[in-house]
Amino acid sequence: MELEIGNRPIIVYGAGTQNLRLAYQMLDAAGIDILYIVDRDTQKQGKSFWGTKIISPEKLCAFDREQSNDYTIIITVRTETTIREIMQFAAQLHHAEVTTFEQFAIEKQLNSRFIKINMIQTHVTDHCNLNCARCSHLSPISEDYFLDEGEFEASARRLSELLGDELHEYQLAGGEPLLHPQCYSFPYIIRKYFPKTDIVIVTNGTLLKHADEKFFSSCRNNHVELWVTVYPIRLDYEQVRAKLKAEKVKHVIGNSGVEDGTIKEMWGSAYHLINDRHGQENFERCFSRCFMLRGRRMYICAQGAYSDILNKAFGTSLPQLEENSVDIFAVKDREELVRKIKQKIPFCDYCNSIHRQKSIPFTISKREITEWVDPASLTEEDLKKYGGHAHGQS
Ligand code: SF4
Numbered sequence: 001m002e003l004e005i006g007n008r009p010i011i012v013y014g015a016g017t018q019n020l021r022l023a024y025q026m027l028d029a030a031g032i033d034i035l036y037i038v039d040r041d042t043q044k045q046g047k048s049f050w051g052t053k054i055i056s057p058e059k060l061c062a063f064d065r066e067q068s069n070d071y072t073i074i075i076t077v078r079t080e081t082t083i084r085e086i087m088q089f090a091a092q093l094h095h096a097e098v099t100t101f102e103q104f105a106i107e108k109q110l111n112s113r114f115i116k117i118n119m120i121q122t123h124v125t126d127h128c129n130l131n132c133a134r135c136s137h138l139s140p141i142s143e144d145y146f147l148d149e150g151e152f153e154a155s156a157r158r159l160s161e162l163l164g165d166e167l168h169e170y171q172l173a174g175g176e177p178l179l180h181p182q183c184y185s186f187p188y189i190i191r192k193y194f195p196k197t198d199i200v201i202v203t204n205g206t207l208l209k210h211a212d213e214k215f216f217s218s219c220r221n222n223h224v225e226l227w228v229t230v231y232p233i234r235l236d237y238e239q240v241r242a243k244l245k246a247e248k249v250k251h252v253i254g255n256s257g258v259e260d261g262t263i264k265e266m267w268g269s270a271y272h273l274i275n276d277r278h279g280q281e282n283f284e285r286c287f288s289r290c291f292m293l294r295g296r297r298m299y300i301c302a303q304g305a306y307s308d309i310l311n312k313a314f315g316t317s318l319p320q321l322e323e324n325s326v327d328i329f330a331v332k333d334r335e336e337l338v339r340k341i342k343q344k345i346p347f348c349d350y351c352n353s354i355h356r357q358k359s360i361p362f363t364i365s366k367r368e369i370t371e372w373v374d375p376a377s378l379t380e381e382d383l384k385k386y387g388g389h390a391h392g393q394s
């Protein structure tokens with residue numbers, strides 16, 4: 001289905017943060033072509049993101065002068081002062097209608113309108129060797145889990161039958177993927193079925209100095225990009241960078257694929273124990289979408305994909321996994337997969353994603369339920385019932 005955006009060219013403003021990635025993926029998934037990305041950082045100008053050129057604000061002015069029809073600028077930045085600055089700059093343009101990504105996504109109901117699965121993530125391990133409070137993939141309360149090569153290969157083959165070349169990026173994440181002794185094998189499997197797809201391994205970087213030649217040659221042979229997330233821990237990130245340079249492995253040291261070296265900040269609790277019956281609204285306003293493949297099932301977000309870890313750790317009873325997912329072997333074709341996965345899931349009724357607090361400084365997890373469940377949704381009785389530490393943890 002075509003979006004009713006008046007066939008206006010779309011330009012995205014802001015290439016500097018992970019917000020670009022989020023906005024670009026959602027716009028692309030909704031079938032919207034992005035003409036340019038604008039950023040005032042000269043280091044970024046002239047480069048591309050997912051094939052779209054990054055231009056300077058001056059080039060945008062020149063583009064504007066050549067236009068006789070209106071076009072739309074979508075601001076990806078979320079800091080209010082920067083949004084104001086961009087709005088002030090855009091006031092001099094004659095044909096631009098300017099909006100923020102958030103306004104645009106909600107108004108156009110992007111979440112219900114996507115037509116493309118352009119990025120998928122799979123956990124290589126659920127557990128991790130760090131223990132970050134509020135870890136959005138619940139690693140501190142996960143049991144040890146290692147992705148099975150045979151099972152992953154069967155799912156990758158099936159996905160390639162369904163999606164062909166449309167998958168732009170495959171992320172291998174966790175937990176900490178390098179805890180898996182066969183971590184090197186998964187990029188070969190992805191490359192076998194997705195010759196043109198970008199492959200990313202998301203790691204905390206702590207095990208790279210012990211990684212062997214099999215791992216680094218897999219990264220080189222399969223054109224993997226390593227995303228090393230920066231935490232306030234005793235790790236010399238310059239040494240990590242030097243090692244990756246020496247091994248000739250493409251890498252980014254920062255957050256979510258952005259080379260900015262900033263320390264990761266955490267998000268507030270995503271889970272809500274009360275069914276607020278606002279699932280559709282939560283879904284429409286949600287920007288935490290990330291297709292996850294777990295076993296043979298696909299999920300629209302990590303929250304829905306890993307609610308069982310929370311249930312197991314604390315004895316809560318959030319909606320079961322099957323209700324939140326689509327079996328990729330049970331759909332007849334790509335269209336059925338897209339149709340089924342573009343809808344709100346039962347877990348959206350329990351999701352606090354749109355109200356999550358942002359930018360919480362890193363702390364060590366005490367494995368308490370309030371790191372993941374919104375305290376406002378917990379009664380005193382709940383706290384007695386589920387409170388304290390996760391089962392089996394101290
Ligand atoms: S390093 Fe990442 S996966 Fe591991 S506990 Fe911290 S946030 Fe979670």
Ligand code: SF4
Nearest residue numbers: 282286288301348351
């Ligand atoms: S469960 Fe939450 S994060 Fe997942 S799609 Fe629904 S609202 Fe978004």
